[in-house]
Amino acid sequence: MRIVMRDPNAVAGAVAVGAVRxxxxxxxxxxxxxxWIFRFVLATSALWFVLLWPWEVPAADGQQVERGRYLxxxxxxxxxxTPGHLLGKPDMARRxxxxxxxxxxxxxxxxxxxxxxxxxxxGLGNWSVADIVKAIRTGVRPxxxxxxxxxxxxxxxKLTQSxxxxxxxxxxSLPAVRNQVPGPFGPSQTPTSFVMRIVPPTKP
Numbered sequence: 001m002r003i004v005m006r007d008p009n010a011v012a013g014a015v016a017v018g019a020v021r022x023x024x025x026x027x028x029x030x031x032x033x034x035x036w037i038f039r040f041v042l043a044t045s046a047l048w049f050v051l052l053w054p055w056e057v058p059a060a061d062g063q064q065v066e067r068g069r070y071l072x073x074x075x076x077x078x079x080x081x082t083p084g085h086l087l088g089k090p091d092m093a094r095r096x097x098x099x100x101x102x103x104x105x106x107x108x109x110x111x112x113x114x115x116x117x118x119x120x121x122x123g124l125g126n127w128s129v130a131d132i133v134k135a136i137r138t139g140v141r142p143x144x145x146x147x148x149x150x151x152x153x154x155x156x157x158k159l160t161q162s163x164x165x166x167x168x169x170x171x172x173s174l175p176a177v178r179n180q181v182p183g184p185f186g187p188s189q190t191p192t193s194f195v196m197r198i199v200p201p202t203k204p
Contacts, residue, residue, distance in 0.1 A: 061169075068170025071163055072096075075156070080113035083179065086196065097177030098122070101194040102185070103150045110191045111148045112181040119176040132168035133161070148184075 072078070083091040086101035098115035105111060115123035124132060131142045139146055139153035147153055156164070182193045 068166035098181040104197040110185045117177040122180040129168040133164040
């Protein structure tokens with residue numbers, strides 16, 4: 001019989017309580033210390049076994065991560081979120097670590113593709129899988145702010161829940177990259193890095 005319990009503390013508690021319930025009645029039936037000692041040693045050994053056993057921590061399924069990698073590649077996420085990509089020299093050692101080239105949105109300002117790696121200071125390290133899925137499918141960040149129009153979340157909103165979760169699992173599996181992208185900059189502010197701007201043609 002195979003018993004699976006995710007919480008080792010719960011297992012330890014169950015073993016200890018079960019052991020106590022078994023040897024306390026024995027004390028009422030005999031005055032000999034032998035059963036007490038034997039059962040105490042047995043319970044203690046079981047408790048240490050539970051506490052020291054290398055329990056596996058649930059992790060994202062390998063197939064789910066690979067599915068997420070496929071979708072991220074197909075969606076062209078590296079174009080806007082990998083350093084150097086928009087300059088013709090993608091730094092794949094910092095894949096999805098944020099871009100130094102911003103997009104100018106008329107009337108809104110200049111926005112840079114953020115760091116999507118699980119770095120806690122400059123990336124998505126403090127975002128849960130649910131947070132990432134919500135941003136992908138609804139265009140809303142955990143802090144309530146909406147994503148700028150240059151992020152094509154209305155198209156990603158058509159992803160299935162499982163595919164959105166696969167993307168989140170893949171992003172969570174990436175090596176953390178410490179890279180704070182510039183901005184965002186409002187319409188009256190001066191960007192500090194490269195800007196991709198749409199320039200209307202000159203009238204003849």
